[in-house]
Amino acid sequence: MKKELLINSKVREGDFKRGGEVSSKLKETLQQLDLDSKIIRKASIIAYELEINIIIHSYGGRLKVKISPEQILIIAEDEGPGIEDIEKALTPGFSTAGNEVRELGFGAGMGLCNVEKFSDEMDIESDPEGTVVRVGIDF
Amino acid sequence: MLIDEIKEILAAENLYQPEFSYEDIDITTACGADLMSDVLAFSQEKTLLLTGLVNPQVVRTAEMTDIDLIVFVRGKQPPDDTIKLAKEKEIMLLKCNYSLFHSCGLLYQNGIKPENIIGTG
Numbered sequence: 386m387k388k389e390l391l392i393n394s395k396v397r398e399g400d401f402k403r404g405g406e407v408s409s410k411l412k413e414t415l416q417q418l419d420l421d422s423k424i425i426r427k428a429s430i431i432a433y434e435l436e437i438n439i440i441i442h443s444y445g446g447r448l449k450v451k452i453s454p455e456q457i458l459i460i461a462e463d464e465g466p467g468i469e470d471i472e473k474a475l476t477p478g479f480s481t482a483g484n485e486v487r488e489l490g491f492g493a494g495m496g497l498c499n500v501e502k503f504s505d506e507m508d509i510e511s512d513p514e515g516t517v518v519r520v521g522i523d524f
Numbered sequence: 525m526l527i528d529e530i531k532e533i534l535a536a537e538n539l540y541q542p543e544f545s546y547e548d549i550d551i552t553t554a555c556g557a558d559l560m561s562d563v564l565a566f567s568q569e570k571t572l573l574l575t576g577l578v579n580p581q582v583v584r585t586a587e588m589t590d591i592d593l594i595v596f597v598r599g600k601q602p603p604d605d606t607i608k609l610a611k612e613k614e615i616m617l618l619k620c621n622y623s624l625f626h627s628c629g630l631l632y633q634n635g636i637k638p639e640n641i642i643g644t645g
Contacts, residue, residue, distance in 0.1 A: 402605075405588070430564050499564050
């Protein structure tokens with residue numbers, strides 16, 4: 386299955402000012418490819434939640450997006466400190482985010498739940514060295 | 525409901541109106557939230573977002589969910605970078621003095637319905 390790399394961008398820790406820029410670029414790229422608007426919407430929301438998660442919870446990382454004739458694959462990789470309890474992180478309402486993040490409207494404990502909700506497949510690997518979230522959206 | 529009617533009901537002030545015509549956009553549902561992940565979870569296309577949050581991430585959230593119109597409640601004035609981003613993304617911004625609860629109530633009373641959220645039909 387041939388995959389084309391659409392996005393490979395750095396996301397910095399705590400950089401709320403630029404938060405969403407990578408996802409915005411992805412949305413524009415997918416619109417240029419003339420894909421179905423529902424697919425674009427799903428991919429944009431997933432990418433945005435993952436981008437914000439890197440900003441809030443990690444020491445920084447990258448957001449990569451690949452496309453094949455079968456699916457869009459979104460990969461969020463970060464440099465730690467890892468998710469302590471993945472099952473808990475997937476529980477709606479569970480959050481470890483601080484007040485500063487909540488004041489911005491995030492950290493409500495819905496991020497990964499939203500990612501799971503809009504994806505067709507999701508895989509999370511995490512240890513103190515970093516977290517990798519792979520999400521597939523099928524055409 | 526047309527955007528002009530929404531403006532009238534909420535006695536709202538224009539903060540930014542995109543250049544292209546909004547006359548034909550029919551808003552049927554609305555979402556009131558200060559938590560952006562809630563908006564990302566529930567908003568359907570062509571929804572109006574009412575919020576008391578004014579940072580640029582509100583516009584980013586609207587962009588990702590194809591929301592055309594944001595109403596800032598409680599008379600809150602968004603900072604310049606929020607308005608700048610809305611202009612870049614052509615998302616209309618209004619401001620009203622009612623609370624979030626009051627604004628939602630007025631629109632509900634006038635026919636705007638809530639979105640269908642999982643488990644509530």
